[in-house]
Amino acid sequence: MVDRVPSMRERLAAAGVDGSSVTAADLDSVDVLTKDELPALQQATPPYGGLVAEGSAVARVFASPGPIYEVQLEGEDPWQWAAALSACGVGAQDVVLNCFGYHLSPAGMMFDLACRAIGATVIPAGVGSVELQARIVADVGATAYIGLPSYLAALVESYDDLGLPADRWLIDKALVTAEPLPDPLRERLVSRIPTVLMAYGTAEAGLIAHEVEPGRGLAVAEHVFVQVCEPGSGVPVLDDSLGEVVVTMAGDGTPLLRFGTGDVSRWQVVDGDLRLAGVLGRVGAAVKVRGMFIHPHQAAQVLEGLRDVGVTAGRYVVGRDGDRDRLTLEVSSDPGADLAAIQEVAEARTVSALRVRPQVVVVAEIEESHVLVDTRTAG
Structure with a gap:
């Protein structure tokens, strides 16, 4: 496999590691490749x-x-x-x-395929039109x-506000992430x-960890090797x-x-098992808003482009x-x-470039700061 993946081959060689027999101990000598580095x-x-x-069979891009261009390979899940x-x-x-988006972002498809792999029927709902989705829940009989x-909370609220039949709310399990x-x-x-369980993953790795019982940490998925490392040093x-x-995964x-x-994140021991404590913050430059990453350089590009309409x-x-993220x-x-x-x-250019709808506020003066400021607290 290493011979067929140029980036992996080069990084192992730079670390002086024999690609034909990589051990867990060898990994520590390889520099961490960050998500922020992927666009460049x-x-x-x-x-x-x-x-x-x-030579991989790429089904979707x-x-x-x-x-960041993410590929989906052929396969069941x-x-x-x-x-x-x-x-x-x-x-x-x-x-x-399935209330993840199917347009360009991989989240909708990754969960769609997982559902089909276990035989479940999928309603490809995506994000938005929550009132319509509430009616679909009642009419079709969605069970999961x-x-x-936060979107699940909005769906419940919309269902009740519409006065839909209580006995047609059949959703009794939810996987949120x-x-x-x-x-x-x-x-x-x-x-x-x-049943509401939390899971954690990325477009690159897929599932990384998930709850097996509420509030007792996230069990690491079998197909991945996870380390919690010092930011910067990778130790x-x-x-x-x-x-x-x-x-790391094969x-x-x-x-x-x-x-x-x-x-x-951090490690925690639950009944003798080592589990992740969830996502407790970010060290990368990108910020996640309503499930979508916003990169500072993209935010800066949008702002620079707005000069043509008089933005200074x-x-x-x-x-x-x-419960909901807000982008201003x-x-x-x-x-x-x-x-x-x-x-x-x-608003239109932000939605097009960043895929999150903002509230646009015109102010007299902008404070000296970064182009992307996150005021949320962890948890």
């Missing part, structure tokens, strides 16, 4: 940065924010999420409302949910959906200190070698409104600029 790596070695094995679904109780008897926890699940939100969801953390989640055509996810400066500020675009403008046009164009 793919630009330098198009189209996939030398990360896909030569996705364009995640960055842009290429991202290996079926184990997390099974732990949640999802099976062939279920009708699953996959998506953001891509954003935090704080205890108060979990408690609210469980009052309506008996593995052997106690319960915080560090970056670093993943894979059939998309192996990973010391891939730094940018997510922060701007920044994106990420916060929370209750603060901009200042030239005297006499058309403020309505600025708001319309800024």
Whole structure:
């Protein structure tokens, strides 16, 4: 496999490691490849940065924010999420409302394929049109949910606001991921959906870890080797200190070698098993908003482009409104600029480039800061 993956071959050689017999001890001498490095790596070695094995059967190509081009290989469950679904109780008897997007981002398809691998029926709902989705739940009889926890809360609220029949709410299990699940939100969801479990993964690795019981850590998936490492140095953390989640996996055509996810976690011992404590923050430059990564360089490109409508400066500020992420675009403008046009164009270009809809606010002056500011607290 190493001979067919140029990037892996080069990194092992640079570390002085024999690619034909890599051991766990060898890994520590290999520099961590961070998610933030992927856009430049793919630009330098198009189209996939030398990360896909030569001759692999690529079924689909996705364009995640960055842009990062992610491939789906042929196979029944290429991202290996079926184990997390099974732990949640999802099976062939279920009708699953999949509320991850199918357009360019891989999340919708990765869960769709996992559901089909275990025989479940899928409603490819995506994100948005929550009132329509609530009616679908009642009309079709959905029994399981996959998506953001905050979106599940919005779905429940919409179902009730529409006055839909209580006896037609059949969703009794939910696998949630891509954003935090704080205890108060979990408690609210469980009052309506008996089984709510958290999972963690990335577009590159697929499933990394998942709950097998609520609130007792995330069990590491069988197909990955996970390290929690000191940010920057890549030295593995052997106690319960915080560090970056670093993943290595063999894979059939998309192996990973010391891939730094940018997510922060720590180890915890539960009944003798070593588990991840969840995603507790970020060390990478990218910020995740409503399940989508926003990269600072992309935010800067949008802001620079807005000069043609009179924007003089701007920044994106990420916060929370209750359970839901909030993205605010603060901009200042030239005297006499058309403020309505600025708001319309800024919103449209942000949605197009970053795939998250912002609230655009015109202010007198922008504070000196980064173009992307995250005001949320972990948990």
